[in-house]
Amino acid sequence: GQNIDQPTEMTATEGAIVQINxxxxxxxxxxxxWYQQHAGEAPTFLSYNVLDGLxxxxxxxxxxxxxxxxxxxxxxxxxxxxxxxxxxAVVDSNYQLIWGAGTxxxxxx
Amino acid sequence: GAVVSQxxxxxxxxxxxxxxxxxxxxxxxxxxMFWYRQFPKQSLMLMATSNEGSKATYEQGVEKDKFLxxxxxxTLSTLTVxxxxxxxxxxxxxxxxxxxxxxxxxxxxxxxLTVT
Numbered sequence: 001g002q003n004i005d006q007p008t009e010m011t012a013t014e015g016a017i018v019q020i021n022x023x024x025x026x027x028x029x030x031x032x033x034w035y036q037q038h039a040g041e042a043p044t045f046l047s048y049n050v051l052d053g054l055x056x057x058x059x060x061x062x063x064x065x066x067x068x069x070x071x072x073x074x075x076x077x078x079x080x081x082x083x084x085x086x087x088x089a090v091v092d093s094n095y096q097l098i099w100g101a102g103t104x105x106x107x108x109x
Numbered sequence: 110g111a112v113v114s115q116x117x118x119x120x121x122x123x124x125x126x127x128x129x130x131x132x133x134x135x136x137x138x139x140x141x142m143f144w145y146r147q148f149p150k151q152s153l154m155l156m157a158t159s160n161e162g163s164k165a166t167y168e169q170g171v172e173k174d175k176f177l178x179x180x181x182x183x184t185l186s187t188l189t190v191x192x193x194x195x196x197x198x199x200x201x202x203x204x205x206x207x208x209x210x211x212x213x214x215x216x217x218x219x220x221x222l223t224v225t
Contacts, residue, residue: 042202099155102152
């Protein structure tokens with residue numbers, strides 16, 4: 001079967017750095033997305049990785065290792081507004097998005 | 110660019126009635142749209158994939174006669190929850206597949222359905 005694993009919940013301090021991991025086992029791979037979702041709102045796009053390596057975009061970076069079936073989202077200089085759920089999703093061989101359950105990130109002052 | 114709207118944003122209906130939710134791609138044509146349901150503190154659950162001009166493809170366990178999907182144009186897909194019951198109360202989100210060669214889904218703002 002297809003599976004996406006991410007931690008259920010993480011807590012970090014304002015101003016710090018946090019890394020949210022995602023491991024996947026899917027039938028084929030056509031890229032991996034990270035989305036941010038605030039409570040009661042729809043997801044918003046953060047990043048897309050299809051090649052190995054690190055993609056940096058401001059305070060957020062995303063890393064992919066296809067051989068390990070592994071990705072992480074790195075958030076720097078955390079702000080209170082970063083409190084949200086972070087969803088990892090993989091595009092499989094049928095071009096379907098397989099969603100992880102999401103990681104709820106709690107930021108404390 | 111790539112804005113998706115949903116209407117209504119919130120709806121309260123009585124048990125047994127039907128509710129229609131619209132999903133529109135405002136500045137691009139979307140041949141494929143997706144309908145998701147999300148219960149509190151849970152992740153997105155794909156209900157169906159909607160392709161313009163053809164029948165929707167439903168995920169296992171989703172009743173196609175209860176959740177009617179119509180994708181009659183390249184900018185509009187509708188989800189009708191028929192004979193709604195309290196257990197159908199949920200957050201319904203649509204998304205549209207982006208431009209060619211992109212797998213990114215652009216999400217609508219969601220519709221909060223409460224069935225009393």
